[in-house]
Amino acid sequence: MRAMLRWAHADLRTHRGEALFLVAATAGIVASLLLATALFGYATNPWQRVFTQSSGAHFWIRTAPAADTGRLASLDGVAAVSGPYRTATTTAASRGARANVELRATGPAPPTTGRPLMVSGRWLDPAAPDGVVLEAGLARALWAEPGDRLTVAGRSRTVLGTAETAERRYRPGERPGTVWALPSAVTSGSGAGQVVGLRLADPDDTDYTVQRAVTALGAGAVSEVSTWQQARSDAQGDTRLLGQVLGLFGLGALLAAALAVFGAISTRVRGHLRDISVLKAVGFTPGQVVRVFLVQHLAFAVLGAALAVLLVRAAGGRLPGRLGDAVQVWQGLPGHLAALLLVPAAAVLFIGAATCLAAWRAGRVPPVPVLPATAAPGGGGLSGAARTALGLRMPPALVLGWHRAFGRGRRAPSTVARLALPLLLITMALGGWTTIERFDSRPEQVGLAAALTARPDATLTDREAAALLRAHPDVTAAHPGLEVAALVPGQTGTIALRGLGTRAHPYPYALAEGRAAHGPDEAVAGQGLLDLLDARVGDWIRLTVGGHPQVLHLVGRSIEPENGGRVVSTSLDTLRENHPGLRPTLYQLRLRPGADPRAVGADLAEASSSRLDIQSATGPADRLTALRGVVVSLIAVLALIGLTELSTAIGGTVRDGGRDLLALKAIGLTPRQITAVTVTATGCTALAAALLGTALGVPLAHWLIDHEARATGIGAGIAHAPPMPHLLALVAAAVAGAVALAVLPAARATRHRLADTLSAVA
Incomplete structure (x- = not known):
């Protein structure tokens, strides 16, 4: 030892x-x-x-206005209390969009527990008594930004900021969004109540503490309880x-x-x-x-x-x-x-x-x-291609560098493979970036042809609503439609049956397989529906809508970003054949290129005297915005791993070139040329790895994205390869980085008088 x-x-x-x-x-x-x-x-x-x-x-508890919530702070296991806050359930409207909201009275300083995190703008200010702060998801639905004016409970308010919260998020038609306002702006009336949040010392005691809190307040005083598990599941x-x-x-x-x-x-x-x-x-x-x-x-x-x-x-x-x-x-x-x-x-x-x-x-x-074969006399000679290249008077440094990189032993392929792996992953990350960008730049290719959705109220007839929408110069098409719940065979699940467009003016679905639905009883379906019914394009399916059967012929598979792909889409005419009383409940609006959806929505709301509820279309890109920054950081991490492997490869190349130093000097190469041999060998290795990584990364990225899209119900067909300039830039960056890193070690190695020994022989 x-x-x-x-x-x-x-x-x-x-x-x-x-x-x-x-x-x-x-x-x-x-x-x-x-x-x-x-x-x-x-x-x-x-x-x-x-x-x-x-x-x-x-967890958050919503109670009647008169409930005594002060006793909740004394419950065992309660670490902190947020509130109570007076609330009022009302409606907010902005730029033609409307949403149900919970108006919550808070002070000019954000609370310590359950504190909203500001995304943009600023918090409530007594100097602006009519100011409000919107939940971020609600602000997107209302197209509201700091400085905009919106109507809340019939009064005009100024949006001071938008904020994120860990409570259950806003969902149109399901959960109201949160609007924070000063106490003077929240008046009592119908829909009034109060809400209080409790932070626990042990999150595992949530269910038990909820039961104790409800018992302490009285079941009749509690209108709703929402827990952190529910909020996390939604998010x-x-x-x-x-x-x-x-x-x-x-x-x-x-x-x-x-x-x-x-x-x-x-x-x-x-x-x-x-x-x-x-x-x-x-x-x-x-x-x-x-x-x-x-x-x-x-x-x-x-x-x-x-x-x-x-x-x-x-x-x-x-x-x-x-x-x-x-x-x-x-x-x-x-x-x-x-x-x-x-x-x-x-x-x-x-x-x-x-x-x-x-x-x-x-x-x-x-x-x-x-003595290994590669170092034995005659065993490490130049290949025929290298000798031919020298005979053609190609630069010796280039030829000898290529020979050092690929002409000796079995280690070159393993080095190239190890260096190619992080480059392959970077290529796949670029493929994910390109696919997400396509949701924004070309939404019609991923099932999002309409930029706006208009829902008329009961005072507008179908003809009046269609005339209002088509009269706008930026609206190129207004496809009438509706969506109903349908039961699948066996009555074991509910899917969305969508009737959109007419046979004369069909809706342009993004098809990944088959053809568009033109004839009677023809429909297209999302991947989630096909998986649910174990069906394929060309099959006939039987659904139940309102107690009546609906038989459809699936002629295509569409890319469906919503509802997990469990959607079957046909024309409004097909639905009306079995249900003559159906009328459209919405219109999908396609805009001319370059049109501003917010401006169009505001114009339509004004023209209809707010009888049209205009909302922007949402897609996966809105939920995957974090991916852009993450991809950049992930590429940086992979680049660091590749840099480590590249440093190892450079050290091995310099060491392997030590025994050739005297021979290269003997044939007349200058120190600068000998340095160029090592740099060229490193650059050739990096070039081979970059070409291999990008060549394999593009199809693998395509397969991975489509596989995951199919598993989530969206369906294959959304993947797009990175642009060729991006791939060329990746290859160039890899080679340039390798050359830059190799220059200094190679130059230092040429200044030493190295004996031709077996110390560096592998």
């Missing part, structure tokens, strides 16, 4: 640079994995982020697809990091083959050699992992952009400490496994090194 420790100490003093690199590589990879974990928690659970930052209440439903995609990217990043560590350790062992032979010659057994390398590299791994934890813990929140925000939020989420320990521990265990494999190879090194 003493001899092993003395050799390890001597090796550390002799190869300080390699040891520091391995510690830095481990720290970089563990930090990358921790940042990826933070991004995953930040992006896939926005509700938890809001709940943590706002000190959210674990997480929209991020399930994002969570699945990021989970797969996380696994890919873990694999890339694992291969990078394995490559770094294997490269270091290859660089110590002569030292290992000396150890064998002085009496070290193979087991002792294995233990020396294992203990040494485990020590490096533990040191690097601890350094990564300290860096992320201390400075992660100071990183610029969304990455720093993600770390700050992640540090306050449940399970943060467990992840902070498990991720480095898993990385150290993997490094130990990789070291065992490389050290086992070191234990098999003979006491007297054997």
Whole structure:
């Protein structure tokens, strides 16, 4: 043991640079994995982020105005109370859009518990007594921004700001949105009440504490109870697809990091083959050699992992952009400490496994090194292609660099594969970015041809509503329609049956399979419906609508972003054939390119004297806005892993070129040309990896996105490959980065007089 420790100490003093690199590589990879974990928690659970930052209440109780809510603070397990706040249920209208709202009286200072998080604008101000703050989802539905005027309970109000909350979100027709106002703006009347939020010391006691709170107030005084579990479930439903995609990217990043560590350790062992032979010659057994390398590299791994934890813990929140925000939020989420320990521990265990494999190879090194075939006389000569290239007077540095990269041994393919993996994942991330951008730039290709939805009230006839809508110069089409609930065969589930457009003017559904519905009883269906009924395009299905059967022929599969794809769509004429009394309840409006939906909605509301409820169409892009910033941060994490692998590849290339230094000088190459050989070898390796990564990443991204879209009911056919300029920029950045990193080590290597020994032979 003493001899092993003395050799390890001597090796550390002799190869300080390699040891520091391995510690830095481990720290970089563990930090990358921790940042990826933070991004995953930040992006896939926005509700938890809001709940943590706002000190959210674990449940909210809505009661009658006279209920004595003061006794709730004395219940066991209650850590803090938010409220009580006087409330009034009313209606808000802005730019032709209307919504049910809960007007809540609060003070000029945000509450400590259940605090709304400002998204834009400012909080309530006594200097603006008519000012209100809107829940962010409600503000989007009303097209309201800070500074706009809207009508609440028949009075004009000024929007001071918008805020996020951890309470259950606004859903049209289901849950009212929250409007915060000063107490003077909330008057008693019909729909009046009060709401109070309770934050608990133990969230697991929520159900029990709710029962005690209801008992304390009296069941007759409580109108509604909403818990944090319900709010979380509502919020997480929209991020399930994002969570699945990021989970797969996380696994890919873990694999890339694992291969990078394995490559770094294997490269270091290859660089110590002569030292290992000396150890064998002085009496070290193979087991002792294995233990020396294992203990040494485990020590490096533990040191690097601890350094990564300290860096992320201390400075992660100071990183610029969304990455720093993600770390700050992640540090306050449940399970943060467990992840902070498990991720480095898993990385150290993997490094130990990789070291065992490389050290086992070191234990098999003979006491007297054997000259490998690649270094034997004549075994490492130039290939025929290289000699031909030299005969054609191509630059020697280019030819010899290409030969060094691909003309020696079996290590070149493995190096290219390890470096290609993070580039492949970056290409797939760009594919996800492009697909999400397509929802905004070309919504008609993903089932969102209409920009606005208009719902006339009972005072407007069908003819009057259609005439008002089509009279606007920016409205190119107003498709009448309605949506009803239908029972599937066996009466075991409910789906949405949509009648939209007429046979003369059909609605332009985005079709991924089959054809459009033109004839009687023809329809198109979403992927979710096909999976539910185990049907396919060409089948006939039987539904029940209002107790009456409806038989439809599925002639196509449409991309359906809503209702999990459990939608079957036909023309309004087809529905009227079986139900003559049906009248359209909505109109889907298509606008001319470049038209402003908000301006059009305001014009239509004014022209109809507010008898039209105008709302903007919503799609997956509205729920996946976090993905854009996350993709950028994810690319940065993958780039860091790729940089680690690239540094390992450069070190191996420089070491392998050491034995060629005298030969290259002997044939007349200058130090600058010898440096160019190493730089060219590194650039060729990076170019091959970039081409391989992008070539495989594009089809894999297409498959992954379509697979996840099919699993969530939207249906395959939404994936789009990254633009060619983006792919070329990725390849160019990889090659340029490799060349830039290789210049300094290659130049330093040419200044040393290296003996042509077997010390660098693998």
